[in-house]
Every structure is written in C-alpha cells, then in structure tokens.
Amino acid sequence: MEHALSLAHKGVGLASPNPHVGCVIVRDGQIVGEGFHQYEWRDHAEIVALKYAGERARGATLYVSLEPCNHTGRTGPCTEAIIAAGVQRVVAAMQDPNPATSGRGFERLRAANIETSCGALEEEARRLNEAFACWIRAKKPFVTLKSALTLDGQLALLQAKKHGRSTWVTSEESRAEVHRMRHASDALLTGIGTILADDPLLTDRTGLPRRRRLLRVILDTKLRLPLKSRIVQTADDDLLVFTAAPLNSIRARRLQKEGVELVRARATRGCIDLNAVLTELGRREILSALLEAGPTLNGAALSAGLVHKLMLFYAPKFAGDVGVPFAHMSSLAHGPLHNLRVEQFGPDVAIEAYLQNVYRN
Numbered sequence: 558m559e560h561a562l563s564l565a566h567k568g569v570g571l572a573s574p575n576p577h578v579g580c581v582i583v584r585d586g587q588i589v590g591e592g593f594h595q596y597e598w599r600d601h602a603e604i605v606a607l608k609y610a611g612e613r614a615r616g617a618t619l620y621v622s623l624e625p626c627n628h629t630g631r632t633g634p635c636t637e638a639i640i641a642a643g644v645q646r647v648v649a650a651m652q653d654p655n656p657a658t659s660g661r662g663f664e665r666l667r668a669a670n671i672e673t674s675c676g677a678l679e680e681e682a683r684r685l686n687e688a689f690a691c692w693i694r695a696k697k698p699f700v701t702l703k704s705a706l707t708l709d710g711q712l713a714l715l716q717a718k719k720h721g722r723s724t725w726v727t728s729e730e731s732r733a734e735v736h737r738m739r740h741a742s743d744a745l746l747t748g749i750g751t752i753l754a755d756d757p758l759l760t761d762r763t764g765l766p767r768r769r770r771l772l773r774v775i776l777d778t779k780l781r782l783p784l785k786s787r788i789v790q791t792a793d794d795d796l797l798v799f800t801a802a803p804l805n806s807i808r809a810r811r812l813q814k815e816g817v818e819l820v821r822a823r824a825t826r827g828c829i830d831l832n833a834v835l836t837e838l839g840r841r842e843i844l845s846a847l848l849e850a851g852p853t854l855n856g857a858a859l860s861a862g863l864v865h866k867l868m869l870f871y872a873p874k875f876a877g878d879v880g881v882p883f884a885h886m887s888s889l890a891h892g893p894l895h896n897l898r899v900e901q902f903g904p905d906v907a908i909e910a911y912l913q914n915v916y917r918n
Contacts, residue, residue, distance in 0.1 A: 558581075558620050558622070558648065558650055558677045558678045559678065560579075560581050560588075560591070560620075561579040561580055561581045561591075561620045561621060561622050561650070562579055562622050562650065562678060562681055562682060562685065563579065564579030564580070564581070564591060564592065564593040564602070564622075565577045565578050565579030565593055565594075565602070565622045565623075565682075565685055566579070566685065567579070567593045568593045568594050568595055568602075569740065569741050570740050570741065570765060570766060570767035570768065571595040571596065571597070571766060571767065571768050572593075572594050572595060572596055572768075573596065573688075573689075573743050573768065573769075573842075573844050573845075574596070574689075574692070574743075574842040574844055575594060575596050575689070576594070576623055576654075576686045576689040577593075577594070577622070577685050577686055577689070578593065578594045578601060578602040578603075578621065578622050578623045579591075579592070579593040579594075579602050579621070579622050580592050580593070580602035580603045580605065580606040580619065580620065580621040580622070581606065581619075581620045581621075582606050582607070582609075582610045582613075582614055582617050582618070582619050582620075582644070583617060583618050583619075583620065584610075584613055584614070584616060584617035584618070589609075589610045589613035589614065589617060590606040590607060590608075590609035590610025590611075590613065590614060590617075591605075591606050591609060592604070592605025592606040592608075592609060593605065595768070596768055597768060599631055599632055600632065601625075601626065601632060601635050602621065602622075603619065603621055603625055603635040603638065603639060604632065604635060604638055606619070607638055607639070607642050607644075610642075614642040614643060614644055615642065615643035615644075616643060616644075616645050617644055617645060617646075618644070618645065618646040618647070618648060619639060619644045619646070619647045619648070620648045620649075620677075621647065621648070621649050621650070622649070622650045622651070622682045622685070623649060623650065623651060623653065623682065623686065624649045624651065624652045624653040624659070624660070624662045624663060624675065625639060625647065625649070625662040625666070626653070626658065626662055627658065627661040627662040627664070627665045628658055628661070634662075634665070635662070636662050636665040636666055636669075637665075639666065639671070640665075640666070640669045640671065644671060645671065645672065646671065646672040646673070646674075647663075647666055647671055647672070647673045647674075648673075648674050648675075648677055649663075649673070649674070649675045649677075650675070650676070650677055650678050650679050650681070650682035651675065651676075651679045651682040651683055651686070652675060654686065654689065654690035654693055654694065654915075654916060655693045655694070656694065663675065683916060687699055687865075687866075687915055687916075688743075688844040688845035689844055690915045690916055691844070691845075691865065691915040692839060692842075692843075692844040694915065695839070695915075696836070696839040696840070697835040697836060697838070697839040698743065698744065698835060698838050698839055698843045698844055698845050698846040699844065699845045699846070699865050699866070699915065700746075700835070700845075700846050700848055700858065700863055700864050700865050700866075701738070701742070701845070701846070701847050701848065701864075701865065701866045701867075701868055702848040702855060702858060702859070702864045702866070702867050702868070703735060703738060703847055703848065703849055703867075703868045703869075703870075704849075704855065704868075704869050704870070704883055705725075705726040705727040705731065705735075705870045705872065706726065706869055706870065706871050706872070706883055707726060707871070707872055707874045707875055707876040708871060708872070708873065708874065708875055709875050709876055709877075710882060710883050711876035711877075711879050711881050711882060711883075712726070712851065712852065712881040712882070712883060713726070713876060713879050713881040714726060714874065714876050714877075714879065726870075726872050726874070726876075727870045727871075727872045727902075727905045728872065728902060728903035728904055728905050729903065730902040730903030730905065731870045731872075731902040731903060731905045731907065733902075734870075734902050734907070735849075735870075736761060736762050736763045737763060738847055738868065739760070739761040739762075739763070739771055739847060740761045740763045740765050740767060740771075741845070742771065742845045742846065742847040743769075743771070743772060743842075743843040743844050743845050743846065744771065744772040744773075744774050744838060744843045744845070744846045744847070745759050745771055745772070745773050745774065745846070745847050745849060746774045746776070746834075746846045746847065746848045746849070746850070746854075747759060747773075747774070747775055747776070747848070747849050747850045747854070748775070748776045748777075748850045748851060748853060748854035749775060749776065749777040749778070749779075749781055749782060750850075750851045750853060750854070751849070751850055751851050751854075752775060752777075752782060752783075752786055752788060753781065753783070754851070756786055756787050756788075757787070757788065758787050758788060758791060759771075759773050759788060759849065760773070760791070770793065770794065770795040771795065772795055772796075772797060772838075772841075772843060773788060773795055773796050773797070774797045774798075774799070774834070774838070774846070775788070775796070775797070775798045775799070776798075776799050776829040776831075776834065776854060777798050777799070777800050777802075777829075778800060778801045778802070778824050778827055778828065778829055779800070779801070779802055780798070780800045780802035780806070780808055780809060780812075780819075782798060782812060782817070784808075784811055784812065784815060789812065789815050789816075789817060790815075792815055792816035792817050793816060794816065796816065796817050796818065797817075797818045797820065798812070798817055798818070798819050798820070799820050799822040799829050799834050799837075800819060800820070800821065800822065800829075801821070801822060801823070801824035801829065804819050804821055820837065822834060822837075828853075828857055831857060831858060831861055831863055832861065832863070835863060848864065851881070852881065852882050852883060852884050852885045853885055855883060855884035855885075855886075856884035856885040856886035857886075859884055859886055860886045860887065860888055862912075862913075864912050864913075865911065865912060865913045865915060866909065866910070866911050866912065866913075867894070867908070867909065867910045867911075867912065868907060868908075868909050869883075869907065869908045869909075869910075870902065870905050870906075870907045871905060871906045871907070871908070872904070872905050873904050873905070894910035894911065894912065895910070895911050895914075896909075896910065896911045897909070897910045898910075
C-alpha cells in the first residue's frame with residue numbers, strides 16, 4: 558500500500574479533477590502490475606495496472622489507494638475489469654468519498670466472491686485526496702490558507718516597509734515548499750492589495766509537469782489591477798479576476814485585451830462575496846485553492862468559515878511594529894484547530910493545522 562500511495566502521488570498536477578489513485582498488483586510475493594491515474598490517460602490506476610499484469614493478475618491481490626469505482630463515467634467500472642481479470646483479493650486504503658457511490662465498489666466485488674478489505678494507511682490516502690473529497694461533496698474547492706510570518710505574527714519586515722519594497726520573510730527552503738504547494742493546487746487565490754503591494758507573479762515554478770495551468774485568481778472589487786503588473790503581462794488563459802466594477806469600462810476592455818478574464822461578482826461592504834467565488838471555481842472543476850493573501854482577505858476567509866487548512870511558515874525573525882498582521886477579523890467561525898503537524902524548512906518552522914474535516918458527514 559505504501560508503494561500504491563507513492564504511485565498515487567505521481568498523479569499530483571496530472572489527475573485533477575479526478576482523485577489521485579495508485580495501484581499495485583501482487584502475486585506470489587512479486588509485483589506483477591502497477592500504475593497511477595492521469596486524467597489525460599483516461600484509464601484509472603487499476604486498469605493501468607491490470608493491463609501491465611495481463612494474465613498474471615489471475616489469483617493475485619490488488620492494492621489500491623481508493624475504493625475501485627462501480628459506475629460508468631469517462632471509462633467503464635473498474636470493478637468489472639477486476640472481476641474479469643480473475644483478481645482474488647482487493648485491499649483499499651479508503652472508501653470512495655462520494656456519498657452517492659461510497660461502498661458500492663466493495664459490494665460489487667464481494668458479490669463476485671472477491672475478498673475485500675479497507676483502511677490500510679487510510680489517513681495518508683485521505684490527506685492525498687482531501688481536495689477531491691471536498692469538491693465531490695460540496696462542489697467547492699478545498700481552501701488552504703498559506704502565510705509566511707515573523708515570530709511576532711507580521712507579514713512584512715520593518716526594513717522592507719520603510720523602503721517601500723517587499724522582501725522575503727522566510728527562507729529559500731520554505732519558498733520551495735510553497736511552490737510545491739502551488740503545484741499541488743488547481744488555483745491560487747489572492748486580493749488586489751497583494752498585487753498592488755508586491756507585484757507578484759504567483760506562478761508554479763517547480764518545473765514539474767501539470768495537466769492545466771495554475772489558475773491565478775484575484776479579488777479586485779474596484780478593478781484596480783494595473784495593466785503593467787507582472788501578473789497581467791504574463792496572463793496566458795490563466796488569470797481570472799472577480800470584480801464588482803462594470804465590465805464595459807475602458808479599463809475592463811483593456812484588461813480583457815491583455816488576456817484577463819473578468820467575472821462580475823457581488824460585493825458587500827466593499828468585499829467580494831467569497832462564497833460566490835468558490836462556487837464559481839467549483840463549477841470550473843477547481844478542486845483546490847491556495848489562498849496567498851494579506852490580512853484583509855485572510856480575515857474575511859477565516860471569518861466566513863471558508864478555510865479548511867492552515868499552513869503557516871514562521872521565520873526566526875521579529876518584524877517590529879509594521880502593522881501588517883496575519884489577519885483582520887472580528888470573529889472566527891471555527892472551533893479549535895486539529896491534526897496539527899510541525900515541520901522545519903531550513904531555519905523556518907511550518908505549522909499545518911486543519912479547521913474543517915471534509916470527510917465528516
């Protein structure tokens with residue numbers, strides 16, 4: 558199962574909007590077939606592994622990171638292929654997170670006298686497919702809020718603010734991990750304040766293959782996005798702006814001419830409706846969104862209860878009284894954090910914590 562999960566990880570950036578799945582077929586103690594899912598390949602991981610194994614699958618045990626499907630979508634049911642191949646036993650890490658289909662794959666296999674078991678390395682499998690689970694249940698993306706902070710909870714350094722420029726708060730190792738997070742995400746979400754302050758690119762610079770570009774999403778109520786900003790100048794069917802401003806203005810037309818897609822959105826008290834934004838992203842089959850923003854948008858997302866997970870990188874530095882806190886919020890819609898994990902990246906310490914459990918009914 559560890560090998561099946563390592564194969565599933567190879568589908569990161571390549572499987573969405575489908576789940577990440579890896580499969581290993583074992584007979585007489587030897588691996589006779591293996592595979593993982595890529596959306597463009599169409600074949601699910603089980604089919605890839607079965608084709609690799611051929612006749613050697615007969616009487617074998619199939620290890621898969623997700624319950625085999627028992628329905629017809631872009632492909633036929635994996636259960637029927639497993640039965641036809643003569644597999645004797647199926648071991649899955651987790652059940653299908655879709656309530657409409659969960660358990661049906663196992664039922665079909667057991668009806669064909671195939672032994673089944675579930676739960677091996679389930680926690681790791683669930684983490685790998687938490688974005689898919691969120692989207693398939695709520696039709697909205699899984700939101701991870703990422704921030705780089707000083708020890709006194711600031712998003713900027715005093716020296717940088719005095720000179721009117723941005724500088725890195727965290728280390729090169731932390732920034733590399735952030736790009737890995739971007740690679741694993743379908744979209745990156747930020748506010749116009751971050752664009753005006755830092756003029757960032759907000760791209761995935763891992764160099765790893767991905768099926769579709771990282772969608773860069775900006776919330777810009779008054780449509781202040783500069784035409785000469787780096788994010789506009791690099792737009793290539795990957796820049797989406799939600800705004801409450803008219804879409805027939807000269808500025809709007811100029812941005813559209815530069816390749817920026819504009820979507821009119823509701824605004825309340827000067828803020829774009831985040832729920833509406835996530836609903837639209839979900840409609841576009843965006844499974845995961847990485848929120849990299851300033852205190853206003855961070856606070857709005859947390860207060861609205863729209864963040865599923867936090868990833869906070871703390872640098873061993875003090876910012877001083879610079880007035881750029883992690884979040885502006887008057888209330889918090891969540892209970893205590895859970896499933897905390899601490900990891901070190903160079904001199905920095907990163908804290909990962911969950912605010913919501915997408916697998917809870």
